[in-house]
Structures are given as C-alpha cells and as structure tokens.
Amino acid sequence: MIDKIYIEKLKSNFSEAVRVILANKIRTLLTSLGIIFGVAAVITMLAIGSGAEKEILAQLELVGVNNIVITPIPDETENENEDAADDGAIAAKRFSKGLDMLDVISIRKNIPSVKTVSPEIVLETYVIKKGRQSAVKLIGVSTDYFATANITIESGKNFSNAQLENSLPVCVIGKKIEKKLFTGESAIGKQIKVKDVWLQVIGIIEEKIISENAQENLGIRDLNKDVYIPIKTFLVRYKDRKIISDKQIDLSGGGMIMVGGNNQGPKKRIPRGNYHQIDKLIVQVNNSTELNATADVLSRMLKRRHNDMLDFEISIPIQLLKQQQKTKQIFNIVLSIIAGISLLIGGIGIMNIMLASVLERTKEIGIIRAIGATQEDVILQFLTESILVSIGGGIIGIVLGIFASYILEITTGIETILTLSSILLSFFVATLIGLIFGIAPAKSAASKSPIEAIRHE
Known part of the structure; x- marks a missing residue:
C-alpha cells in the first residue's frame, strides 16, 4: 500500500515537472546548454581516447614491443x-x-x-x-x-x-x-x-x-x-x-x-x-x-x-609510441577539464533557475503545503524538475556528442570509437548533476512556512 502511494506521488511529480518545463521551453533550453555541451564534450573525449588507445595498440603490434x-x-x-x-x-x-x-x-x-x-x-x-x-x-x-x-x-x-x-x-x-x-x-x-x-x-x-x-x-x-x-x-x-x-x-x-x-x-x-x-x-x-x-x-x-x-x-618505436600516447593523454585531460567546466556551469545554471522558480512559485508552494503536502513532497517535486531538465540536456548532449565524433573523424582523420559505456556514463553524469544542483533549491522551497508563502505577493 505504501509503495503504491509512493508511485502515485512520483507520477504526479513527473506530470507537474513536465508541465512546468513545457511552460518555460526557452528558459529550460538555455538552462540546459551547459549540460548539453558538457555531455557532448565527454562523449567526444571518450571516443577520441578509445580511438587513440586502439591506434596505439595496433601500432605496438606492428612495430613490436x-x-x-x-x-x-x-x-x-x-x-x-x-x-x-x-x-x-x-x-x-x-x-x-x-x-x-x-x-x-x-x-x-x-x-x-x-x-x-x-x-x-x-x-x-x-x-x-x-x-x-x-x-x-x-x-x-x-x-x-x-x-x-x-x-x-x-x-x-x-x-x-x-x-x-x-x-x-x-x-x-x-x-x-x-x-x-x-x-x-x-x-x-x-x-x-x-x-x-x-x-x-x-x-x-x-x-x-x-x-x-x-x-x-x-x-x-x-x-x-x-x-x-x-x-x-x-x-x-x-x-x-x-x-x-x-x-x-x-x-x-x-x-x-x-x-x-x-x-x-x-x-x-x-x-x-x-x-x-x-x-x-x-x-x-x-x-x-x-x-x-x-x-x-x-x-x-x-x-x-x-x-x-x-x-x-x-x-x-615503443618509446616513440609512449611519447605519442602521453601527448594524447594530456590532450584528453585538457578536454576533460573543459567538459567538467561545462558541466559545472550547467549545474550552476540549473540551480539558479530552480531558485528563481522557487521565488516565482512561492504562493503555489504555500497552497500545496496548506492542503497537506509535506516538506518531502515539495523537495521531491523540485528535484524531479531539476533532474528532468538535466536528463533532457544530457540526451541532447549525447546526440550532439555522437554527431561531433563522426564529423571529427571524417574531417580530421582522427579515429573515434563510440562505446555504450561512454554513453551510459554521460547519461549518469547528467542525471547526477541535476540531482546535486537541485538539492539546494528543493530544500529552499520546502523550508518555507505555508502561511508566509500564501501571503507572499
């Protein structure tokens, strides 16, 4: 019985999150740009890294250890x-x-x-x-x-x-x-x-x-x-x-x-x-x-x-290859830092927009609290919205990363290898960003007094 109630809450929160996101399409898209480019950079980086590793191993096989x-x-x-x-x-x-x-x-x-x-x-x-x-x-x-x-x-x-x-x-x-x-x-x-x-x-x-x-x-x-x-x-x-x-x-x-x-x-x-x-x-x-x-x-x-x-x-030859491998690893580290910065900026953007959304919906929060919603319900509602924005940006970023990997290989000749693990990792990172950076706005919303929230103009 408890599980059924919890599932119904999740469904309700999901529907409400979708409604809020669709009502603010442009703002949601701009909010998720950091996640989009960060995830795309992660996928491209991993594809380049996998291609470089395969090439190094193939060259090692050719020249002999x-x-x-x-x-x-x-x-x-x-x-x-x-x-x-x-x-x-x-x-x-x-x-x-x-x-x-x-x-x-x-x-x-x-x-x-x-x-x-x-x-x-x-x-x-x-x-x-x-x-x-x-x-x-x-x-x-x-x-x-x-x-x-x-x-x-x-x-x-x-x-x-x-x-x-x-x-x-x-x-x-x-x-x-x-x-x-x-x-x-x-x-x-x-x-x-x-x-x-x-x-x-x-x-x-x-x-x-x-x-x-x-x-x-x-x-x-x-x-x-x-x-x-x-x-x-x-x-x-x-x-x-x-x-x-x-x-x-x-x-x-x-x-x-x-x-x-x-x-x-x-x-x-x-x-x-x-x-x-x-x-x-x-x-x-x-x-x-x-x-x-x-x-x-x-x-x-x-x-x-x-x-x-x-x-x-x-x-x-093996020393030349190791030097080449070291150079490519440095390149991948630089790309990882860029991807990490993009994801961090994306996470901060989500947190800022969600905090702004909390201020805009203060009266709404007071009403739902007054009719029986608990602090946990409010936290869950805003976390759902944050995670959905992040997941949406992650999906777009995955598509963009796959496209960028193919274009990079065609235009530069650098071999890129896309793997399921890199796509799943990117999706997990996007979800985690939404969860982490959505906690502060969710707690801010849940901490408001119902009476003061209702009186808010």
Missing part, C-alpha cells in the same frame, strides 16, 4: 664548407662501408641480449601478370622477418633456410597483391614476374589494417601491397648497392674527383648517394628492460665498424 630499428643515412649532400676549403680543396670525408649484411652477422654474434636480427632491402618496382603492369614494393628479408614484425602468414609457408641460402626465386605476397593478381583463386604455387625475374608464390600474409598516421609517424609501409623474397635472392637477382658503391669509389678515388681539367685544379667530393647494402635493420631484444642498453651498444659497435661515421640512425 622489444624492437630496435636501425635505418641508414644516405650521403646525398655535398660538403657544406665547400667554399671555405683551403686552396680550393675539400677535406675528404671518412669512408664508411655502410649498413650491410656483415653488420647483421656481427650483431647476432656479439650482443647476447639480441634475440633476432631482421634486415630489409626495399626496391620500388613493378609486377607483370597477364600483360598488366602494377607498381609494387619488393622487399628482401630474412626468415626471421615475419616473426619480428608480428606478421602472420595466413596461407602457405615462410622461406626455408635452403631457399634463403641458395637464393631461390620464391616469394611471399601481401593480401592485396593476391586479390589484384589472382582474383577469386589462390596464389599459392603460382608464378608472378617481378621486374625481370619470375618468382613462385609460397605464402600469403594475413591482411593488416594500417592507418595513414601509423605509416607516416613510424615509417611503416602498407604491408598488404608488398612482395617479400629471401634477402640473398634480392642481392643476387636484383640489386646489391654494396658492389656498385665500391666500384664507384675505386673509380672516383675514394669519393673525390678532379674538376678543372688538370691535376692542379680544385677537388670536389661526389655525394655517394645511398651506398648502404640494406635499408632497415630490426633488432629484437630478449627483454624490454634491455632496450636502451642494447641500443647504446649497437650505436657504439656500428660506429666503430663504420670508421667512426654516424651514417645510421637508431630508434626505439
């Missing part, structure tokens, strides 16, 4: 002090053999913290199938490459040691290459012609979704469009820059040529271009705690092997 990346620095610029050289001569630059397979062997042999070493050579070329030519990237890799780069071979198999050692013409291709060249059929066992060499397809890698942001920030290729061959096959059947650059050095006297037509003329150094045998070296360590120490040892070892020439760059 315990990987160190070594990239060569090509010699593409002439001596900056050319005009200032004594007697018109340019000081000879130290000779470096460049990053090569001998470095790979040395790293494997001498650094105990290293688990695997995976060299890569990249050649932009073309593939021919049924008379059609398509651009591809040809990648020379070792058997450890796919495990080191967290790439799964979906069908077929990895290169065998025999295929690697004997420089056999075999390849593993990306999923998009298979779809393009072998529509509706498996590529395993088929032949493709890459540049001038026929290669047998022995494996297909699992398709990976790689964002443009990841490709740009981490230097990651679209792996789905690559053709992978054993690195020795690449060096024997396609291109070995080490052999070419050594010949050029012999012809040019260690990188110096004579300009002016006689032996007394000024000397000018020829930039060697990309003289490195390999384009990237991924070193995987046994434990993430050994990353910095191993990177330091690698730097000192390679510098010594390259005749004190710093013609390479060492980076630890």
Whole structure:
C-alpha cells in the first residue's frame, strides 16, 4: 500500500515537472546548454581516447614491443664548407662501408641480449601478370622477418633456410597483391614476374589494417601491397648497392674527383648517394628492460665498424609510441577539464533557475503545503524538475556528442570509437548533476512556512 502511494506521488511529480518545463521551453533550453555541451564534450573525449588507445595498440603490434630499428643515412649532400676549403680543396670525408649484411652477422654474434636480427632491402618496382603492369614494393628479408614484425602468414609457408641460402626465386605476397593478381583463386604455387625475374608464390600474409598516421609517424609501409623474397635472392637477382658503391669509389678515388681539367685544379667530393647494402635493420631484444642498453651498444659497435661515421640512425618505436600516447593523454585531460567546466556551469545554471522558480512559485508552494503536502513532497517535486531538465540536456548532449565524433573523424582523420559505456556514463553524469544542483533549491522551497508563502505577493 505504501509503495503504491509512493508511485502515485512520483507520477504526479513527473506530470507537474513536465508541465512546468513545457511552460518555460526557452528558459529550460538555455538552462540546459551547459549540460548539453558538457555531455557532448565527454562523449567526444571518450571516443577520441578509445580511438587513440586502439591506434596505439595496433601500432605496438606492428612495430613490436622489444624492437630496435636501425635505418641508414644516405650521403646525398655535398660538403657544406665547400667554399671555405683551403686552396680550393675539400677535406675528404671518412669512408664508411655502410649498413650491410656483415653488420647483421656481427650483431647476432656479439650482443647476447639480441634475440633476432631482421634486415630489409626495399626496391620500388613493378609486377607483370597477364600483360598488366602494377607498381609494387619488393622487399628482401630474412626468415626471421615475419616473426619480428608480428606478421602472420595466413596461407602457405615462410622461406626455408635452403631457399634463403641458395637464393631461390620464391616469394611471399601481401593480401592485396593476391586479390589484384589472382582474383577469386589462390596464389599459392603460382608464378608472378617481378621486374625481370619470375618468382613462385609460397605464402600469403594475413591482411593488416594500417592507418595513414601509423605509416607516416613510424615509417611503416602498407604491408598488404608488398612482395617479400629471401634477402640473398634480392642481392643476387636484383640489386646489391654494396658492389656498385665500391666500384664507384675505386673509380672516383675514394669519393673525390678532379674538376678543372688538370691535376692542379680544385677537388670536389661526389655525394655517394645511398651506398648502404640494406635499408632497415630490426633488432629484437630478449627483454624490454634491455632496450636502451642494447641500443647504446649497437650505436657504439656500428660506429666503430663504420670508421667512426654516424651514417645510421637508431630508434626505439615503443618509446616513440609512449611519447605519442602521453601527448594524447594530456590532450584528453585538457578536454576533460573543459567538459567538467561545462558541466559545472550547467549545474550552476540549473540551480539558479530552480531558485528563481522557487521565488516565482512561492504562493503555489504555500497552497500545496496548506492542503497537506509535506516538506518531502515539495523537495521531491523540485528535484524531479531539476533532474528532468538535466536528463533532457544530457540526451541532447549525447546526440550532439555522437554527431561531433563522426564529423571529427571524417574531417580530421582522427579515429573515434563510440562505446555504450561512454554513453551510459554521460547519461549518469547528467542525471547526477541535476540531482546535486537541485538539492539546494528543493530544500529552499520546502523550508518555507505555508502561511508566509500564501501571503507572499
């Protein structure tokens, strides 16, 4: 019986709250603007945060947790002090053999913290199938490459040691290459012609979704469009820059040529271009705690092997990602503060309007108290109105936040992920704001004396 009476009170309070809100539509809308924008900001913030977290995890999967990346620095610029050289001569630059397979062997042999070493050579070329030519990237890799780069071979198999050692013409291709060249059929066992060499397809890698942001920030290729061959096959059947650059050095006297037509003329150094045998070296360590120490040892070892020439760059992708994640977290914190301020302002707005409503309805409060309404009834009435205003603003804010998240993703390319939990959290926050900031006006209304309220003009 008590529960039934309480339910009837709630229904009555709800109906009265709706009536008051509809009677003051513009004022209610203006009151709830802070809640609307605050909730929209919360939803957008959480969507951006979820998208950023997903992107960071995806990038971690691509670069590997315990990987160190070594990239060569090509010699593409002439001596900056050319005009200032004594007697018109340019000081000879130290000779470096460049990053090569001998470095790979040395790293494997001498650094105990290293688990695997995976060299890569990249050649932009073309593939021919049924008379059609398509651009591809040809990648020379070792058997450890796919495990080191967290790439799964979906069908077929990895290169065998025999295929690697004997420089056999075999390849593993990306999923998009298979779809393009072998529509509706498996590529395993088929032949493709890459540049001038026929290669047998022995494996297909699992398709990976790689964002443009990841490709740009981490230097990651679209792996789905690559053709992978054993690195020795690449060096024997396609291109070995080490052999070419050594010949050029012999012809040019260690990188110096004579300009002016006689032996007394000024000397000018020829930039060697990309003289490195390999384009990237991924070193995987046994434990993430050994990353910095191993990177330091690698730097000192390679510098010594390259005749004190710093013609390479060492980076630890996981540290770059952590820095990127920290930056995004700071951005989310700033956005959270803005959302919190909007919600606070919205709550204060609700409290002010409800206090004004109490003053406007003082006589009404006195009458309902005189006919038997208790202080609890009055508090419940004004709390219901406050919560309904806040919930209404929250619903509009949720719709606006969802819309803003989609627009943000379309216009900026920032991935946003909307979740049910973020929507429910926003709805709960909106309701809580209405409850908290509605208490003071409700108590103010309930504390009025019925006789004085009725006499109020």
